[in-house]
Amino acid sequence: MATDIQNEKSRHTIGEINKYDFRTQTEAVFKARKGLDAEIVHQISDMKNEPDWMRQFRLQALEIFFSKPMPRWGGRIGIDFQDIYYYLKPTDHQGRTWDDVPQEIKDTFDRLGIPEAEKKFLAGVKAQFESEVVYGSLKEELGNQGVIFTDTDTAVREHSDLVRQYFSTVIPPHDNKFAALNSAVWSGGSFIYVPPGVAIEFPLQAYFRINAENMGQFERTLIICDEGSSIHYVEGCTAPMYSTESLHSAVVEIICKRGSRCRYTTIQNWANNIYNLVTKRAMAYADATMEWVDGNLGSQLTMKYPAVYMMEPGARGEILSIAFAGAGQHQDAGAKLVHCAPNTTGQIISKSISKNGGRSSYRGLVRVEKGAHGAKCKVVCDALLLDERSRSDTYPYIEVAEQDVTIGHEASVSRIGEEQMFYLTSRGLTESEASTMIVNGFIEPLVKELPMEYAVEMNRLIQLQMEGSVG
């Protein structure tokens, strides 16, 4: 199915090769000056009219940020933190309908196909432009069932107790330098609460768009799945190409209570000069299932390792990740599974593709803590290299403090086979059609996990990367 879609779509893509690479002329209603210090943090807090606990939280996080060194592993990070705009407010109110959204911004999301997708198959949408969520919707019946889906700023004001109870409990500011940075200057992101037993059938989607140059986007997402509930949340991210770098540094915290189920799907296609340094972590309690599905395309450097901490017996954590590294790109992506309780089950499947000198690394940690007997974990990472110049590395870390556990690890690196290419071309496919087909086949086990619409998008993005026309 995957390749069908890709081919049907491809005619359109040729005409709009740079679907994501366009800039919108907008007038920000407020733009903080460049650079980072306590004054900027106060300004952000003022603009948001936040409770004092949040202001204090930010200021402490800023201290932590300044005190922490840059990570010494992963990729090369060449960011000048004083040369970035930390806060840019594009509009002074959030639209409830697309007509409420300022025209230029609405045009942007129209071009990205968001309103159309909303009509077709989504249960709710958030659209974030620069620092703020500019549009939000949620199907009425979900609201009536007690589901909350709002931007995190609004949640801090309107659901303060709920937010305060969970905020930064999964990822505290001192976790890592970029978590600290996000904690200090965060803005936007989604807040979701699903009440006990509520199953949301269709996905909720958030779309993050960086439009301005030298911009930092620091959204903060918090999802709470109460007992026995289920949800599928999807985020898409894009930015146009500028000559200087921009930074995307999000924090995503998820709490899956007993028996709940959360799937979090990301399809990011950043421009090639975005640093994408994101911390994503979920806590899964008894018999809960957390799944991360992570598609990483574009960016100059991505460092992202979605994590699941399995806190109580029967918890499950699954991480599927696809990374595509093209020219000048480094995808340092992976996963982290921590078994803290007996009979917990984890699985990591990672697929990476490197092309035109791109580099992809799998960095994964599986940890089984003392007492987590009967833990089962399986790790499979496959890398596909499309040419001699490209590179792939694997850094699997396994730490086991318990006897009675089952852990499997398989890794493979392959090149597109000459015989495969000949077989396909001898049946009439051009070389580039054949290699795109082989690559799509390589990621098919993951793409087939995506809902139809995202599978289409994923294949389309892969095809763009294969044509080498992005960035």
Next chain:
Amino acid sequence: MKPTLSIRNLHVAVGGTPILRGVDLTIRYGETHALMGPNGSGKSTLGLAVMGHPNYEVSEGTIDLDGQNILEMTPDERARVGLFYAFQRPVAIPGVKMADFLRHATTNVRNPQRQEGEELIPMRVFREELRTKMEQLKMDAQFARRYVNDGFSGGEMKRAEILQLAMLQPKFAILDETDSGLDADAVRLASQSIAEIGREKMGLLIITHHDKLLEHNPPDFTHVMLGGRIVESGSAELAEELHRYGYERIRRAYPEADAQNRVMAHEEVA
């Protein structure tokens, strides 16, 4: 004049080692030719070279299709002018569904001018045709959703090759041991299907070690390859003779080619 595939004085080397040493063969549209010969004599090499495998270097000679030189063409261009090679050992493409692959291949071959990214055959039309052809080949509908040759049994692979032949409808097809790995019933079915698909609708070169396929597809000509050359050509009777008595007579009659063949196949020289 009928379309003609003509191979003249073809020399092919693999990794610098000469394999084919001057092959001459002319196949007209509508004709069935059998190509026989002991293991390692160069039969598959001929098929792969005709299809344009990049590792098979043509050092001398010509291959023309209707007077058009195909040696300059890429494999996909050759497929689009109507050539087809059914692999002795088909290649697995994990994650790519038979149906997707076939739809793409069929579109390109039927519409040789198609540019990358242009529309494929409409899904409904394609599905219907595929379903019909799979039924004729007694293939389970499920088969279309499996990944190309991935985990196929030997017999399934060969049937998948026949399905591709049926869908692509080439002008000339080289079938490389498409009957091997099939059980007795499957060989009969395959032979009948090939006869239906191929007879008079294309030129066929059938490479085989068995007689079933030829029973249903009586060859107009039989060629024997030895040591990288076609040493003898004849009628269907030649194929029968070889099936019955083996290659002893041929080996003795062409000692030089026989010696060559033994060197190539790394056998002790007798």
